[in-house]
Amino acid sequence: MRILVPLVLALAAGAAAPALAQGYPTQPVTLVVPFAAGSGTDAVARTVAQKLSERLKQPVLVDNKPGASAQLGAQYVAKAKPDGYTLFMTTNTSHSANPSLFKDLRYDPIKDFTPIVRVGELPFALAVHPSVPARTMQELIAHARANPGKLSYATPNSTSLVAMESIKRIAGVDIQAVPYKSSPQAMTDLIAGTVQVYVTDFGSGMAMLRTDRIRTLGVTTAHESQMLPGVPPIGRTVKDFDLTSWNGILGPAGLPRPVVDRIHAEMQAVLADKEVQDKLAGIGFQVWPSRTPEEFTKYVADQLVHWTRLIQQAGIKPE
Template structure:
């Protein structure tokens, strides 16, 4: 029996580490900075399931909401760069937060390894039916006639910056009510606790198409195929164009072979018509970067763009 044990140990010692890891791959954790039910969460679960098939390993979704994506960002930034902890995040953590907060406990450039952009998630401005407005122009006129009497929900930076930009350009006074999650913000809009919400199509699609709320405009410069007939905010508020991007990162120092392997698997996943159809049903538009290097440049460009946008909107860093 001892001879058999010595033979087994010798075989294990001689086997390449990579082959053993391939036979018994550890689960990959995909950290999401928003609560379950949010648009980013829905995208992560769709992409994660497909990614697991391509990589041949389990993909676990780990929701870490809080502090406008800072909780999750700090967690991933401190993770071991072994390819087992990844971050599916948005412009909130990597474009907006540096201009929204005086101090961040992570650096969006230095603390992460960009792997791939996944796509973009349009947002729509919706109001509670108690607001007597059927168009964005009517809403602005009503808000001007009732300064300080309306409130809007802000569960993420896109909702915040979009609404603050509209307020500044249109000259209206609406109170901000912070929320920890998109589902709760939508619940309170439906219930009338807040009267306005710029909602992501991912988490808000079901309600945006009902008469429980009234959808007035979308934040992108062009009309959405997902919400046909809903005009862009820019058609009324000149020069307005805002959307939310989504991408996957690893901690800083992620080895290039690992980056390339995950990027390659993602490219395959996002090219599949089935994946694109599922994401489109969530209100998400697939728009992958071709290479990690392209995504790296995009992240830097968006950081500068959002910084300028936030300063123009008049939002003061906390």
């Protein structure tokens, strides 16, 4: 009789997953964002949450849990019940870069999560305070070489950090890093001149990138952006430089496959909506959904390898 118990339990668990998905969702869904309100990821999350809520016929609530370079939000989701009611909209910061940036990471980006859908990419741009006598990347590099250690840059996320440290290594310049908890605060201090250089995401920085309150010198992608015409890729000056930030939705490990498929399918419809695409394009976000959860799972694993190599090449030591 005891031999049958595990079999009965397994059959019960197997039957529970489809039953869960069939009625899912029956209550509000929380979409955790590991960055502050006003960040690029937050803007993307709020745009898709509105439409996803309409399709799921339940509220999709954005919950900002910033701090420790996305670690707080990641830890929260990793420990959440895998029932589809706690989801994670995150980026390469938590899942590609942090394993190489922190010695004591309290979550595993692969084992502790269920990848559901890639949403797209968010370009970044390098900007300086007007007090910096540079109007091109070449002039910035020349100025930094002539004034080693006198310039500082803001780093509220891994993309900003890895981008600047890569530029420093390739160009051979000394610019001091100043950690920030959020992108909006980093931009505020760039405008004030507290820091002189900042690699900002288009989502949180676009409004300022188009003004004369700061000076935009280059974009991190390999090609020019239609959002910032005339601003050249940094790679034209800094050889082999090409960096962007991915964005996607994951759940805790053990998320039932029927729930994964439901969310993935609804997000495909959300990202195909022209209104959503137009809103995201307005912040420079490029919609690029994964075709299947498996494709996104492989992408997350590949990006972990890619960013590990970038960070090692930049000479960044884990904290």
